[in-house]
Amino acid sequence: MINQSFNRWLRPAVLALIVGTGFFLRLPPHAFVSSAALHVLAPLHPQPGFTRVGFDEGLYRNYVNALIHGGISSYPDVVDGYIALQQKLAGSILPPVRFLYIFSAYLWHLLFGSEASSALHDIASFFSMLTLSVATMFAWRLKGWEWALGVAALMAFAPTQIHMSQHALIDGFFTFWALLTIWLLWENLRAPHQPSLLIFYTICLTLMVLTKENSFFVFVAILTLLVANRWLGFGSVTREVLVCTFVGPLLGVVALVFLAGGIDTLVTVYRLSVSKNYTLPYAILTGDGPWYRYFVDLILVSPIIFLLAVGRVFQLERTQVSEWYLTLFVFASFGVMCNLKYGMNLRYANMWDMPLRFLTFSQVACFASYVRRYRVLFLAAAIAAICAYEWRQYVILFVQHPLYELVPEGLLRALQILKSP
Helix, strand or coil, X not given: CHHHHHHHHHHHHHHHHHHHHHHHHCCCCCHHHHCHHHHHHHHHCCCCCCCCCCHHHHHHHHHXXXXXXXXXXXXXXXXXXXXXXXXXXXXXCCCCCXXXXXXXXXXXXXXXXXCHHHHHHHHHHHHHXXXXXXXXXXXXXXXXHHHHHHHHHHHHCCHHHHHHHCCCCCHHHHHHHHHHHHHHHHHHHHCCCCHHHHHHHHHHHHHHHHHCCCHHHHHHHHHHHHHHHHHHCCCCCCHHXXXXXXXXXXXXXHHHHHHHCCHHHHHHHHHXXXXXXXXXXXXXXXXXXXXXXXXXHHHHHCHHHHHHHHHHHCCXXXXXXXXXXXXXXXXXHHHHHCCCCCCCCHHHHHHHHHHHHHHHHHHHHHHHCCCHHHHHHHHHHHHHHHHHHHHHHHHHHHHHCCCCCCCHHHHHHHCCCCCCC
């Protein structure tokens, strides 16, 4: 009884320590300046080497400032201003129809009085923490406490997750909505005909569409999962789930039409954004490559995670539905993303971090099954070693070297594979 009571107390305590550490590592740089208490802890939180305002960050700041000065009713004017500017430019700039991130920063400004740039940083940091929380709960729902602890630890030290939390970029914010949507789909498949789950699933799909056009990749992955359910048996694909899968994105598109000021305006925004991207020098230099481009980038940033995850895929049995669910999500979205000419960047793969780390933990657990007597000790030591290596990768790539964009040349130079002449 004493031992069982101890275990019931120990697991939540260890999980709280892991998640708390992950939260600390995701605090934005300016938090250590504005808070005297956090200033003392600043040496434990290496600051990113890139401290300038990135090009995309500057645009998001401008959009938030436009909302601060004109209010939400001015959004069609913001969109019209983008169209007028984009038509004059040779290359593409990000459109203001990535509404939810911009609006969230605007709400943050109203609540806390933060200026636009700080509000965007705070939102990126806060939602990175939420992503860690969702990843932990999702892993628990998939396979229980042990997986929740392992995935939480691996996510807490994931280099690209921490990197996204330190900059005013949308990709970490989008990861939260994508991961939450995939989790809610799982819950709806496992527990069909639950009105609350169906409503939350629909809302998440809508908000994901309002966040970024990358929602199309997740939508393709969702359709793949629904089709694959026939053979892999994730749960029950009901009529309600199918209806919500299409209604959610449709509501998001309708909302964007109203925000843009009309369907013709929205179509013009996306047409300009896509067509101008094909003439943007930076996109041509860094956003292209072969179909396995993302594999190369992932193995540069997190080689142990990637290799163990891929190794696990080749060992999966049909009954391991949790692993298959996440594997198909990655490969279905990858199948679309790797075929975008001048549109590849490891930032867009941020939503794969949790599935890859779930598969990694599954592989480590498989190794641990051969050491039965010391299984828990082996698991803890292996996960701790991987986390230490992941943290080392973050320090090398983003602290010692001022990387901002996650493109191969910068990664190769930071890792000393390519050296300056």
